[in-house]
Amino acid sequence: MTGLSLENLSMRFDLPGGGTVQALNDVSLTLARGELLSVLGPSGCGKTTLLNIVAGFLAPTEGVVRLNGHEVRGPAAERGMVFQQGALFEWMNVRENVSFGPRMAGRRERDWGAQVDHLLEVVGLHAFKDKAVYELSGGMQQRVALARCLANDPDVILMDEPLGALDALTREKMQSLVLKLWKETGKTIILITHSVEEALLLGERLIVMAPRPGRIHREYRLPFADLGAAEDLRCVKKHPEFALRREEILSMIWDMEEEIMGRTEAAT
């Protein structure tokens, strides 16, 4: 079978001072090839833990992740990752960063050169390919990170708040770019975000997670990602259903945050 499946994932940490934290409790999820899932939730709901398990950086205490039928046991090139920031190699120039995956796989430049240059063109950085990455703006750096991930041609792309550190305007442009790349490449993408708007705009599917223990609270199927690929993102935001969903999810997360605050206050 093709696609990504998360089967009954649970994650418990032992705290140094004694006691345990249930970061994830029995999370199950199936993603078909080419689906884009956005993950929302208040801080501490286990979003990043979930992503790290799928990437293979963490082994779950229970459950298993399967990609195309085989079990995930560690990081691999088939599951690419885009971080919030600071994950570029500043001792390499833009093109060296983007071609890192193919070069590490031992492939010759004549095999990857055209593809890397094409990706640089797609993310609009061809003119900057010989620049040092620390000379680029934050938005451009995230374009490099996207291109670097795509150059490796992974089956799944995991994004951990990739646009979180960008200003609003750059963020909007990058959201269009992510949508465009998703449509063009047909990759399976899991996107973690703090922004309800971003989750709605980009997610073909959306899950809202709840904390303590981390679990899936609600799941949605959304039409906006398809709309967004066709028209301007700003028009999508004016859609009445968009506003409705946004309010619904915002108040849901708001309630969760309130509950956490209440619980902490009661404890003290």
Added chain:
Amino acid sequence: MTVLLIYLVVFAASFALVRLLVHRSLSGMAARKTVTFGDESAVRPDRVASVLSVLTIFLLWGAFTGSHWVPGFLHAPGPFVGEARFTYTAEADGLPPDDATVTVAVSPLGEEAAAPQVPEGEGWAKDDAASVTAWRSGLIRVDENDAAGRDAGHRVVAVNDEPISPGGAVQTPYGRVGMSPKGTLTFEPAKGWQMEPIWLPAPEAVVARLVEIAQNGYRDSTLWEHLGWSLWRVVAGFVLGALVGIPLGYAMGLSGWFRGWFDPIVEFMRPVPPLALIPLVILWAGIGEAGKIILLFLAALWIMCIAARSGVSGVKISKVHAAYALGASKAQILRHVIIPNSLPDIFTGARVAMGVCWGTVVAAELVAAEKGAGMMIMVASKFQLTDIVLMGIILIGGIGFAIDVLMRWAERVLVPWKGRG
């Protein structure tokens, strides 16, 4: 004390003067900043102050050594030179007190002056003449030409009409007249404010000595051999220390067993100053080249090891994760992520290590060496060749500074991404 006061006055005066005369027009953003006190980025070193600072040091040095490079009116008062005079009053058994004059020719340093010819004068106490060199003192046996000598109970009771007794002294305008416990007069001409060349030679004397040693060498080796040996020891010790320390630091940053095993050793050896190891190294390896290189190796080893370890620990986990997710192997991550990421830390460590090694080699050569910058100044100090000592200190300082500039330049060229992660 006086020198410090003069220095502070020069500091304050030049500040006020430069403020008054130079109207600096700051350019760029800094000119428009209204808050500069507390804004570190608005503080730029004033180069006029730097130039004045260096000039002041040389000016004070020249003024207090009577240098030809400093105009005469700036000289501090020098030692008295010329003819000094004082009178003494003598008594002897059965004779009335009588006065006589002593004329002392004070010659400049390095010149031998003859005692002037003076008439004997009147009375039983005759006038005397003597000679003494500036900054020195001389015994003056005033009784020798008097009509009544020591055997007749000759004793001096006053100088310039001020009473004097054995062990006492009288200040005259020309210097100090003292009396030894046995009653002999001593004359010490006024020293002024200048330093005697044997303690602090004038700048031109140091330059002249530098030229002389650069041409003729010192203690069977040329100047360049002395400096070259010191530098060679530093480079050899540093390279060996880096060759062992950096891999050790990497191992400690990457493996719990290595860190556990070497942590106690490194943490214990790090605070031990290399100078404290000199006696042990001499005991074990002797005073030859091996001992010095072992010492410098040890000085560089811990610094480089700790720098490499912190370079590895400082790698952002997201970079390592990204590399793994791009399919890199452990060896590739070491080669393409961990090593380049640690280079800025290693360069910082290398700068510190070179500085420490340079200081340590000089100290080691002070203890025992045949050649080297430290040996040069140590041997010179034993013969009180202060000019060579000063020359050596200036050369050592200059080379240390040059090493640091070179390392900073290399850092800028080789790791331009430093601090940009």
